[in-house]
Amino acid sequence: MTANAPIRTESLTKRYGETVAVRDLTFEVERGEVFGFLGPNGAGKTTTMQMLTTLTRPSSGEAWVAGEPVTDRDAVVERLGYMPEEPPIYDELTGREQLEYVAGLRDLPDGEADRTIRDLLGRFDLAADADDRISTYSKGMKQKTALIQALLHDPQVLFLDEPTSGLDPRAARTVRNLISELREEGMTVFLSTHILPVVEELADRVGVLHDGRLVAEGSPESLTHRAESGEESTLEEVFLEVTSEHPEGEVGADEERSEFAR
Incomplete structure (x- = not known):
């Protein structure tokens, strides 16, 4: 394990x-890496993200985000950005008002906040719509607004929960880019x-969670190449295999992640 891993x-x-x-759960994510976190419904993905973003406390074990223990909520929240599947945005506000509200919660100085909001609105192609009410926004525009508010304070680590869910192909492509x-x-x-x-497109490494355990971890390429047989497979086939071959309660500590190259 790397002590300074984000x-x-x-x-x-x-x-x-x-x-x-x-x-x-034991793993690490390196600086500048996109870590894809997969698992079927009920696998424990949301709970893991809630612990890492300080929304719920671990029962045991430890975790650090941006060098800070997740038990130190103030220090971690200052350093992370989080976009949940249902982002907290308010339809009655304009896009600019929403971002100014979040900047205020983050205690960003007014001048700095104004510059950052202006720059990000331009980068995300929302400047022309910034003074329209969010109730008039498309799903893709709302997703981009939520992503901007997660980036306002220039976080070291960004957590994204289903960022392209429900988007049309063009909006999904924008978010992926x-x-x-x-x-x-x-x-x-x-x-x-x-x-x-x-x-498959974005992740440098992938972790697959099943019944609360990490059952596979590695690059997308390593996870689609069976180490013992040399047979190529799709990530979908790998996902289906590793989440079905270990029924609940049957994955031993020595068996976890053993089938795939890391």
Whole structure:
């Protein structure tokens, strides 16, 4: 494990009563890397993201984001950007008002906030619509507004939960291009999605969660090449295999991630 990795977990676990939602999760994400986080519904992806973004506390184990322990909420929140699947934006506000509101919550100086908002609106092709109410925005425009507000304070680490879900092809392409640009600029991106082609296109590495355990991890290329047989496969086939070959409760600690090259 790398001590200064922007995202790092060691035996991270979350229990809700008798239910273990995430079990002994250990992995790291390097600086400037897009990490694709996959798993079926109920696998524990949302719980993992909630722990990493300080929205819920781990039951045991440890995690660090941008060098800070996730138990130090103020320090972590200052350094991360988070775009949930249902972003907190207000239809009655204009796009500019929404971003000014978030900048105020972040305590950004007025001059700096104005410059940053102006620059990001232009970059995301929203400048012409910035003073229209968000209620008039398309799904893609709302997604771009949510992504801008996650970037206003120039975070070190960006968490994205289904950022292209429900978008038309053109809007989805815009968001994917923006993620690629952010990676090229050195930002670390944690990308949770069900859309496998997005992961294949964008991710430097992939982690597959099943029943709260990390059952496969590696580059998209390594995960689509069976180490023992040399047979090429699609990421979809790999995903279906590793999330079905270990029924709940049958993955031992020594078996996790053992089938694929990392």
